[in-house]
Amino acid sequence: MELYELKPYIIESCDYLGIDIKEISSDILLIQIPDNLKDELNGINNTKVSFVKTSDPNITYLTFESFFTQKIAQLVADRNTGIGTGTKLLKLDAPTNYIKAQLPSCNIQLLDISQENTDYLFIWFKTTVRGNLVEEYLKGFKYNLKEDKVETYNEDINFLLEDIKDELLLDVNEAHLDTVLREMLSLAKEDAEIFIEKKKIENKEILDKEIKRINDYYDMLYYENQLAESSKGVTPKEELELLQREREGLISQQIHKYEYKSHDTTIEPIAILMLRQTVETATVHAVNNYGQISLHINAENTISLECALTNDTNGPFTITSDDMIVQVDNAFNCSECNRLLDKSKESSCKVCDQKICNDCEEISSLSRASLCHDHTQRCQSCIEVVASDEFHLCVNCNQFYCLKCNESSLCSLCKSLQPIQGVTPQVNQIINLLPNDFSAKKYESSEKGNRVNLLGKGTLFKSFLIVFDKNTNTIIEKQKYGLFNKKK
Ligand SMILES: [Zn+2]
Numbered sequence: 053m054e055l056y057e058l059k060p061y062i063i064e065s066c067d068y069l070g071i072d073i074k075e076i077s078s079d080i081l082l083i084q085i086p087d088n089l090k091d092e093l094n095g096i097n098n099t100k101v102s103f104v105k106t107s108d109p110n111i112t113y114l115t116f117e118s119f120f121t122q123k124i125a126q127l128v129a130d131r132n133t134g135i136g137t138g139t140k141l142l143k144l145d146a147p148t149n150y151i152k153a154q155l156p157s158c159n160i161q162l163l164d165i166s167q168e169n170t171d172y173l174f175i176w177f178k179t180t181v182r183g184n185l186v187e188e189y190l191k192g193f194k195y196n197l198k199e200d201k202v203e204t205y206n207e208d209i210n211f212l213l214e215d216i217k218d219e220l221l222l223d224v225n226e227a228h229l230d231t232v233l234r235e236m237l238s239l240a241k242e243d244a245e246i247f248i249e250k251k252k253i254e255n256k257e258i259l260d261k262e263i264k265r266i267n268d269y270y271d272m273l274y275y276e277n278q279l280a281e282s283s284k285g286v287t288p289k290e291e292l293e294l295l296q297r298e299r300e301g302l303i304s305q306q307i308h309k310y311e312y313k314s315h316d317t318t319i320e321p322i323a324i325l326m327l328r329q330t331v332e333t334a335t336v337h338a339v340n341n342y343g344q345i346s347l348h349i350n351a352e353n354t355i356s357l358e359c360a361l362t363n364d365t366n367g368p369f370t371i372t373s374d375d376m377i378v379q380v381d382n383a384f385n386c387s388e389c390n391r392l393l394d395k396s397k398e399s400s401c402k403v404c405d406q407k408i409c410n411d412c413e414e415i416s417s418l419s420r421a422s423l424c425h426d427h428t429q430r431c432q433s434c435i436e437v438v439a440s441d442e443f444h445l446c447v448n449c450n451q452f453y454c455l456k457c458n459e460s461s462l463c464s465l466c467k468s469l470q471p472i473q474g475v476t477p478q479v480n481q482i483i484n485l486l487p488n489d490f491s492a493k494k495y496e497s498s499e500k501g502n503r504v505n506l507l508g509k510g511t512l513f514k515s516f517l518i519v520f521d522k523n524t525n526t527i528i529e530k531q532k533y534g535l536f537n538k539k540k
């Protein structure tokens with residue numbers, strides 16, 4: 053029997069048949085037989101096989117004569133029904149279901165569904181190369197007849213053969229097919245050359261070791277013979293020549309053993325599939341209460357959504373008000389404008405901690421903190437935006453001003469009262485608004501932002517203090533003084 057390398061043969065054949073293999077160790081494989089092949093293999097589902105003898109009763113020792121090997125070979129042969137032609141429709145169900153699952157809060161619609169046909173030629177070659185061992189492998193090649201180019205064959209055979217409808221394709225150009233087949237064969241030849249080159253490198257190491265072993269052995273004999281008396285009736289010189297010839301003979305045997313003879317390589321097509329593949333394409337329109345997106349999908353390509361913020365592909369996702377796909381966990385609702393936005397646009401109010409977007413937030417001129425609408429106030433003295441908790445009461449005029457305008461308990465208006473030189477129209481307006489019992493001999497005033505403070509004085513003591521608001525044109529604070537400036 054020829055010495056085949058059994059392990060690669062089993063691995064490639066199982067791959068061709070769609071049988072899953074897990075390598076447990078370099079000699080032991082776990083073979084997982086799909087249900088459709090179970091009956092063919094005596095009802096086995098999972099089985100461990102080994103290429104060396106083991107004492108484990110659960111592991112089948114595999115040789116070329118084993119039932120399993122023979123059956124696999126037969127199944128491969130059965131699959132090779134020669135030339136097959138058929139059509140296959142790749143539908144949009146998988147990508148559509150994926151999008152629906154990944155965008156659970158969205159309404160998904162498929163628009164502009166269309167179909168595109170491409171003819172492919174698949175061909176599987178069995179390549180046999182002969183060196184010290186005879187090695188076989190199966191390899192598939194794929195040709196796109198529409199674009200006239202070789203494509204990488206990386207199909208899952210079960211998936212490829214699934215749902216093919218046998219159909220004769222009569223409109224195929226035979227001469228063209230012939231050229232393509234020849235091109236594929238030359239590709240398979242190139243591939244075999246690469247395989248042989250790889251094997252040669254592997255073998256070179258083994259061969260070098262063998263030669264070294266032979267040389268070491270004969271070097272030792274040579275040395276011993278130089279010392280010893282001849283005992284076989286040949287002269288020492290003749291004996292050394294004999295050893296040298298033996299050595300050369302053994303080395304050339306080894307070289308011959310590890311040699312690959314390219315003319316011994318055979319490449320046979322074992323299966324050809326001419327496939328007209330129809331691929332559905334469409335535009336997916338996904339919409340929720342906030343935004344919408346459109347995506348082009350193609351039944352042949354797997355689609356994967358990705359978070360616009362993190363590029364993470366783990367869903368679920370949602371669509372933001374600015375029409376971006378983000379992970380649900382990376383989206384927030386602005387409590388002001390109610391838009392759904394990604395977290396890079398999120399702030400929270402310093403006072404109430406509500407989530408607000410960058411467009412809605414106000415920034416305190418004092419602390420630079422983010423503020424929601426409810427907790428934003430304008431200081432009527434400096435007219436700046438500050439947080440509602442950044443105000444301080446002036447004990448004199450009883451008004452709240454920001455911490456900049458009222459650092460201590462006396463506001464900057466109260467601190468800067470100055471005697472008035474003449475009665476301006478504004479002072480006149482304020483005086484006209486005074487109640488009848490508010491009178492004074494002289495006045496002091498200060499003005500900042502929207503506020504005017506007016507202090508009325510008698511001969512000796514203060515008479516009254518009022519705060520006038522320019523926005524509303526009203527007096528918002530009235531205080532009367534008694535003797536010795538005592539507030540009434
Ligand atoms: Zn907002």
Ligand SMILES: [Zn+2]
Nearest residue numbers: 401404424427
């Ligand atoms: Zn707030």
Ligand SMILES: [Zn+2]
Nearest residue numbers: 431434454457
């Ligand atoms: Zn202020």
Ligand SMILES: [Zn+2]
Nearest residue numbers: 446449463466
């Ligand atoms: Zn004040």
